[in-house]
Amino acid sequence: MLTTETLTSYHKQSSIKLFQAAKKVIPGGVTANIKNFAPYPIFMKQAHGSKLIDEDNESYIDYSLCYGALITGHGHKRIINKAQEYLTHSGTMIFGTPHALEIELAKRIITLYNGIEQVRFTNSGTEAVILAMRLAVAHTNKNKIAKFEGHYHGGINNMLASINPSKDNAGDEERPNAVFESNGIPEDERENTIVLPFNNLNATETILRENADDLAAVILEPIQGGFIPAQTEFLHGLKKLTDELNIVLIFDEVKTGFRVALGGAQSIYNIKPDLTTLGKVLGGGLPVGAVGGRKDIMMLSAASQDGDVFSVGSKSEKTAGTVFHSGTYNGHPLVMAIGLETLDMLEEHTQMASLFSQTMHLRKSLEKMYASYNIKMQTIGMGSIFNIVFTDQPIHSYRDMWKADIELRQEIDRELLSLGIYLKPLNRYSMSTVHSLADIKFTVKAHEQALNKILNKHNKKQS
Ligand SMILES: Cc1ncc(COP(=O)(O)O)c(C=O)c1O
CATH class of the missing domain: 3.40.640.10 (Type I PLP-dependent aspartate aminotransferase-like (Major domain))
Structure with missing residues (x-):
């Protein structure tokens, strides 16, 4: 179950303040409702290449890329x-x-x-x-x-x-x-x-x-x-x-x-x-x-x-x-x-091919990591877009997504926000031509850390 503890697992002081200020002058504090998520969205102030930097100067590898728009990364x-x-x-x-x-x-x-x-x-x-x-x-x-x-x-x-x-x-x-x-x-x-x-x-x-x-x-x-x-x-x-x-x-x-x-x-x-x-x-x-x-x-x-x-x-x-x-x-x-x-x-000749092979490399590395913990997880997608789904059942439609463990996905996504990975919780992953092998390595490690934290928390609760 999602707990308050999970929901507040990241703490971004400046974003809390800005969100409060935003809510006074902008309905709900955001100019597009997709930008909102609980407990509060993170306010960014700079971005370069594959990274976003928030108002507390914390850096994130960005997999949202403005919901897919920035295929060459930030500020190429x-x-x-x-x-x-x-x-x-x-x-x-x-x-x-x-x-x-x-x-x-x-x-x-x-x-x-x-x-x-x-x-x-x-x-x-x-x-x-x-x-x-x-x-x-x-x-x-x-x-x-x-x-x-x-x-x-x-x-x-x-x-x-x-x-x-x-x-x-x-x-x-x-x-x-x-x-x-x-x-x-x-x-x-x-x-x-x-x-x-x-x-x-x-x-x-x-x-x-x-x-x-x-x-x-x-x-x-x-x-x-x-x-x-x-x-x-x-x-x-x-x-x-x-x-x-x-x-x-x-x-x-x-x-x-x-x-x-x-x-x-x-x-x-x-x-x-x-x-x-x-x-x-x-x-x-x-x-x-x-x-x-x-x-x-x-x-x-x-x-x-x-x-x-x-x-x-x-x-x-x-x-x-x-x-x-x-x-x-x-x-x-x-x-x-x-x-x-x-x-x-x-x-330019190899751009798309290398973008796709980098994306596949990330997908395969994530699948391998979750499999090593016996977690039922698959990535689905095409080209430079994919999503992570916690089920081994085939996914062909909207209703098939109901078979997935959404709570685990929510927990992972929130933990990732404290570990330097940016994605609007539950959204799809988009890659850019400037995401590097080092970014991929960091991302897989962050997922593993997030998963361990969640598993430990649940184990503690059960004992
Ligand atoms: C498939 C699809 N159609 C239309 C839109 C709307 O585009 P915009 O947000 O630029 O208005 C989106 C936005 O995400 C989309 O994904």
């Missing part, structure tokens, strides 16, 4: 130099007009992604998903969107369903309930979301066929949460079904894009989704998102020559046929420059 020299060079050269933060780097980055994405013929940029993965869904509704003239249980697609009303439902609410395994996980979502938006069981083709097919006349799109993380891969037959079957039923297939590759392969999960499965959403790595640490896909669908968002909703005096009914997509900061030149530099770095 090339990224910092590019930012300085670009700002000096352009003389401004942003033009507010089209510019050449948008074309360059779009071309690069089109080259790498099977399913992408054209691209629009946004400022976040969330905005990319909003645009993808709007395009799907326009293309099909249908209203509902289906998503999979356990999959996350950003903070969008109709997508905030069944990301992490409890056993009590989740419903039938083959016909999951849509469990909404935010207050403030209008009833009519809830009605337009259908929840599907991941990696279960028969049950998914039944639900899709029943709702085919209403379904504009099926959206999924091809690798759930970045670490539970879709089974190949499942994904190919889903593609066939969506084609047959005139449903737009959206691969949300915000986590997996450039992380499981440069061309994302779609290159591994050899599938062309109708639309793809990207984010995180694409901005090299700056806010970004992108939607790409079939030209006939993407072109629905092309600006109308008759004007737009912003042009005083233009006839708005003439623009009603266009899928609205705009944003003050879309295609931000600095973000495009940093995105391109990040891709340049990743495309």
